Amino acid sequence: MSAPDLRISDLTIPAARRRQDREPWTFERIIVHALLIVFVILAIGPVLIVIINSLKTTPAIFGGPFDLPTAKTFSLEGYKRVFTRGNFIVNYRNSLVVTVTTIVLTVVLSTLAAFALVEYRVRVASLLAGLFVLGIMLPIRLGTIPLIQMMLAWKLMDTLAALILVYTAMSIPIAVTLMVTYFRTVPTDLKEAARMDGASELRTFWIVLPLVRPGLAAVAALTMLPVWNDLWFPLILAPSRQNQTVTLGVQQFVGQFMNDYPALLAALTLGAVPLVVLFTLFSRQFISGLSKGYSK
């Protein structure tokens, strides 16, 4: 038994990787890599500048924005002020509560909806799927006034719950559409095998779920970004001091006459930390997830 097993594990090393090691540096390959490096610099550059300058004094920021901090210009004052002057801990907590709750709600609701849309070929299914696509195309900010009226009527104005509800509504259309393509790739045999043995619909759903896991990661990552970074709805639906999210809290370092740049940049740097952490955790599944979901 062990001899064929060995051969099978040999085969699982991707052919591409084995080939790559031997590939010569042709002109084409150099061009491709040069282009990729340019894109990486374009993408990472601004982020690096924010981080570098957050570690400098205000005069040093304007004196040489691209310089690395030296012993003379290095300062952690910005970070200190973020935690002393600002309301950062509360802001951070609010952002996390809103983002995490939105992700959980979006993933649960959209996965169930997508499973139903794929499994039950009732006539309204295509109509509903169409509505979700429409939801992707319509910017939710157009509905700000009705949303305010709704939140007032529900007495949810200036609460985190208002944000969570709006963000979940905003995220569900693309999440459902993405998950539908994932559930389509699940073989019918698997679902029939489960149902044949008497599994309930919910149980069948559970059995199928691990197969769409890359999709779940993609939905989570896709939901997280715009919610964490949003400024519009926190400003309108939850502006009071104890409900401010990070993006809104950062604004206190932007003054009418003078900006506290080190603190602003420090707050931005800290605000990006959860995004970076989650993305590193998800990145593998996220990338394979996105390409699979959209190409099928």
Added chain:
Amino acid sequence: MIDIQSVSKSFVTRDADPVHALNDVSLEIYDNEFFTLLGPSGCGKTTLLRLIAGFEAPSSGAIRIAGSDVAALPPQKRSVNTVFQSYALFPHMSVAENVAFGLEMQNAPKSLIDERVREALEMVRLEGFAARRPAQLSGGQQQRVAVARALAPKPSVLLLDEPLSALDLKLRKGMQSELKRLQRETGITFVLVTHDQEEALAMSDRIAVMRSGDVLQVGTPRDIYDNPQDRFVADFIGESNLLPGAALGRDPAKTIIVRPEHIVVSPVADGAKGHARGAVSAITFLGSDTLYEVVLEEGAKLHSRSRGGAALATGDRVVVDWARAVERELAN
């Protein structure tokens, strides 16, 4: 065991005409039988299996299992289980959990489940693999887990849709005798779907040969091989020479069917007499056998397969002969 009475099935497609996958099929499958549905791709084998399993409902006709009409029964209420071509193992469950699944869904007591799982894994000779995930098994092992999972709840009928088609030739031969052994040991009625006639002949108690939604002939492997009632059956099961009557100087409205292994080819010079004369147009060496292609004087072509083989060369003029008892005559 299973009684299929004038069952038809059409699929309504969105744009094209409805597809008639089965036309008025009647079949009886007996208790403890190894029954095979054999036919070329697209002839409706899978459709018939899915009707028996309850994944589809017939457009007309009735299916009775163990004497009672199952029209109103969903798949899980029929004492029928399926081994899928793709195996359909649940990827995140261990082998043991996969095998236990059906019994768990029936709320069987834990002790019974454990015993049945052990029994089923023993039957397919995978005792040491209970804790593995399906991804950690070879194709042949996954296939055996699929069989164990289907057998564990002790169904009275097991449906197998091309269970061996994903395996390589050697493994396939091994699994053929394994399945046959399992069927004998458990006494469960097996209904196997295949398009491989050798597999069907090797494993089955009886075979139903199908073509484009029709059942052409039902019988034991020997019966079907020796007495094909149809040109298609004769050609599909084993190899056959279909010779127009005219080519042999007989009734032109008849086709004569002779198996290659029954035809003796000898040089004209020997003075042998036979059914016809011709010339050798090709010789293929097959190891233990030699295959001769002969073009008859009247134009028809035939194949003869013989052991060892007379010393013939391409272009030699020959006489072809066979015993009258081995030939079959069909109306055109």
